Amino acid sequence: MGGVQETGQAATWTAMVSRAYDHARPAVRFGDLTWTGRELLDRAAGAAYWLDTLGLEPGTPVPALAATSADALALVIGGAGSGHPLAPLGVRMTPYELAAVVKATDSQVLLAQPEFATLGGQVAELSGRRVAVVPELRTSARELTGTPDELAAVLHTSGTTGLPKPVPMTQRRLAARARVNGRLCGLGPDSFYGGSAPFHHIAGLGNIAVALAAGALITGLPRFTVEGWTLLRDLGTTHTSMVPAMLETLLAAGEARHGTLRTLQYGGAPVRPGTLRRTYEAMPGVRMLNMFGQTEGSPISVLTPEDHREAVAGRTELLRSVGRPAPGVEVRVHGAGSDGIGEIHGRADHFFRIDAEGWLHSGDLGRVAEDGYLYLYGRGTDMIIRGGENVHPLEVETLLAAHPGVADVAVTGVPDERLGQTVVAFVVPADPDDPPRPESLRHYTRARLSGFKVPVRWWFVDDLPRNANGKVVRRRLREPSEGGTSA
Template structure:
């Protein structure tokens, strides 16, 4: 609890609402923190934009939500609440452009991102000071989950040539770790020169294309910057020759005029190594996601077939 309160000041007189589900550590943990701090709590049912708007007038000072909710509220011009002083988010990755808009729409609100797991949370935090730095132009922070929280040790296990490996942690507020005392998060990431953690996916998400390792998140981050792409997911597709090929499922910004696959491949080629370019593509209305907004790559992999994915004519080298 002390870790939370160091990052998110709460106390008597504050009014807290969690619109994230209580079946995850973020919703349950922050509720307990608010109770322990003596703050008032507003009960919240199923999330909708109209339900969020109904909080107007209840004096909400602190709110917790997940990134898909932020995106829905931004799209409806409904994110600001009168009296809101602190917004905390987490549970799934937030798109850099979404975070940039959130910071712009809430100029006077303390914004904090908490990254954690059920076995221990939080692990890292992009603090309110970090979000102020983003407002001041430090846009590199948009692609991070912050730095390790006070009292937590974090290291990258078996880093590759790019410094990417599994994120392992230990600290007094975590479940017991493995035999060596470290908890293996299953997240792949790196730590930059300033100590900020960059996540690039899960250990089971990597694609081995003819022996070359490709991390889906890196490819997705590039494709999302294309103006014709609203969202995208990348996953491995079984291939007899290479073992796995790279598949991309694209949600077009304009369903009536989706971008051509060869156009997307050429766009990615200008920004990525040739072996990281998707070779099979599909246009979809939406991506399969869990309740926290995380893409279900296994669903994409399981549904992949030659009928659903179209090959690109772009070369691979």
């Protein structure tokens, strides 16, 4: 069996995983395949041995086309423990998009699981790299090593504003993140984690890395579907993560019930009061957590299970916040105006992209209320300047999302000759056959917000463009050239 050698005094993620799975209990379960903890480590050692044969530059991240599977977990563990950190990429991106990301790396090799061999070949040709198709992983006695400052893995930002940017994750900081998130989610050897976020996202591999460090039994799906959720339910999973839109889908389908689920972690958007109440009806004992963060560092803050229970008992305003600073996190609001809104900065041992003083510059705008709860006002780059007045899209969206006739909504700014920018709303109606009247939505918004924040045009759409993290991709919001409904 492959072993682990840890050098340095600080704990490494590789060491945490190796200690957690030094047993003969089930560790991963995908379809008919089940590996014990020792089998997982042996396959990880085999993956490390295979990576050694590829002539890779030590310490250089290796781009990989992989989906959540037992082999993918072994590859990540083996890569972290051999000085060949994996950098999973989005398999739903086009070859041209992937080639641009691969070209930005120093690696001359692109890994591809067999099911992505064709895509890998296309990307390799476009990027001038060599593709290596992952073989059947065998066991090995190769030692898994790791030092605190070596890279364990590399994830990429979601790319909502352009080319995804790499976020290097050191052994030390990934271990720190695993400890913080593991405690918040209550993950341990008796847990069964099952997720459906894409493997290359922080909500995918990022959460799986936490479960691995905790020694949990792990399964997963390549993408979210109602049918996939029922499979996770039938398997008896105890922990999962999703975005609120997924939860809404399950509730609408009448399939949200889950008798064994202990913790439901979500992020990317607030959950509605009505959605929370129906979730508790379907899963009475579930612990709900809203974790605010990003690939570069998470969690920054957390809305705890206790906060959610208070919200459903009457303090619904808590659901508009993202909670208070997570354990070990220092938060400041940089450059705040008279309204207290500024850029959220955070400092913690589990953040990855930081400045010389240890601060993560989130790019998100927010304010801290007197009771310590953090409220978001969107990305700094999303802010609309209408006639010299600042409009924060998230503030308008949060209000409109509470309207009973609105299922989903996004607000953006469009050029205006007189005002510079003006405000436009894209609304997914709760009942497509009977959408709310634009005038009704305008009055609803004006009664609660200043006039300059009220959208001047309203477009009813079937859905909103979102990335795999559930965040709206605003650059893809476009007003129709003709037709549609506006006011």
